[in-house]
Amino acid sequence: MAGNQYRTNSRTKIMAYLTANRDQAVSVKDIDIHMKEEKCPVNLTTIYRYLDKLEKEGSLIRYTDEGDKATYQYVDRERKCGEHLHLKCTACGAVVHLDCEFMDEISSHVLEHHGFLLQCRNSVLYGLCEKCREKAQKGKNTD
Amino acid sequence: MAGNQYRTNSRTKIMAYLTANRDQAVSVKDIDIHMKEEKCPVNLTTIYRYLDKLEKEGSLIRYTDEGDKATYQYVDRERKCGEHLHLKCTACGAVVHLDCEFMDEISSHVLEHHGFLLQCRNSVLYGLCEKCREKAQKGKNTD
DNA sequence: TTGCGTGCAAAGGTTTTGCATGGCA
DNA sequence: TGCCATGCAAAACCTTTGCACGCAA
Numbered sequence A, B: 001m002a003g004n005q006y007r008t009n010s011r012t013k014i015m016a017y018l019t020a021n022r023d024q025a026v027s028v029k030d031i032d033i034h035m036k037e038e039k040c041p042v043n044l045t046t047i048y049r050y051l052d053k054l055e056k057e058g059s060l061i062r063y064t065d066e067g068d069k070a071t072y073q074y075v076d077r078e079r080k081c082g083e084h085l086h087l088k089c090t091a092c093g094a095v096v097h098l099d100c101e102f103m104d105e106i107s108s109h110v111l112e113h114h115g116f117l118l119q120c121r122n123s124v125l126y127g128l129c130e131k132c133r134e135k136a137q138k139g140k141n142t143d
Numbered sequence C: 001t002t003g004c005g006t007g008c009a010a011a012g013g014t015t016t017t018g019c020a021t022g023g024c025a
Numbered sequence D: 001t002g003c004c005a006t007g008c009a010a011a012a013c014c015t016t017t018g019c020a021c022g023c024a025a
Helices: A010-021 A028-037 A046-059 A102-114 A128-141 B009-020 B028-036 B042-057 B102-114 B130-141
Strands: A058-064 A071-074 A085-089 A095-098 A117-128 B060-063 B071-073 B085-091 B097-100 B117-129
Touching: A010 A028, A010 A046, A010 A071, A046 A071, A095 B060, A095 B102, A102 A117, A102 B097, A102 B102, A117 A128, A128 B097, B009 B028, B009 B042, B009 B071, B028 B042, B042 B060, B042 B071, B102 B117, B117 B130
Parallel strands: A085 A117, B085 B117
Antiparallel strands: A058 A071, A085 A095, A117 B117, B060 B071, B085 B097
């Protein structure tokens, strides 16, 4: 499927950025800035098209919180992200995979008690990761 | 807070539509269409401004899934929607409030096992409600 | 009359599309 | 050479903002 595609400088660098940030959701703007810093500026269209391609291939999860703009996260395709929920930190964008046994309990409860068949694909729980929680604690009186 | 506002035909009809669909998330476009059907067309700006006002008052939840457009749901302000998760049907937009004891288990697990402090405010789980699941079952071989 | 509500037009931002050019294999 | 990738410009889309007018109280 993903065989007939060319290896270009742009795509290599974008992919490197995505994999380096695989525990985080990044925006198109993030990528744009990064590419400029890398002295390899690319058109926004190119970024959108590449991300779109990767998402269709299943190499990326696309998050549509934030309302105005989407964010993306690289995932190994073997990770079966369609079968568990994700926790996304609203402060830093870090993403935690909820791929533990508790996942089954959630699905079961929701189905049995609320008649709801959970689809993990787009479901994201938001909150604060440990690091950002600690930061928030410390910085309570600063701004 | 919400005292000094006038009662207008437009707002009355929009509010009626929202409360009539309180188990569902509706979009601005939905409201626009409804108002035209009601022979009471309003400018989109008016809809946005009113929804914005209601959201700030706490009478509406604003969902930002779907990526491109927001959807809104009326809630009684006593319902404390900031303290529980919501299940939204991807087929019909129906919304179920997860305000049961299991909610505590989710919060606890996520915090203790993943170091994550859950924020229910924007967290939405997606899936199929009972009705739509049944429909999907029956209509499996149609398109 | 006062000041909130509304419509209109314009602008902002993100994302998509068409077309011609450029570059990998 | 053949096809994919890219850049550029323009458009589509949702949403916000400014300003003047209309209308409820």
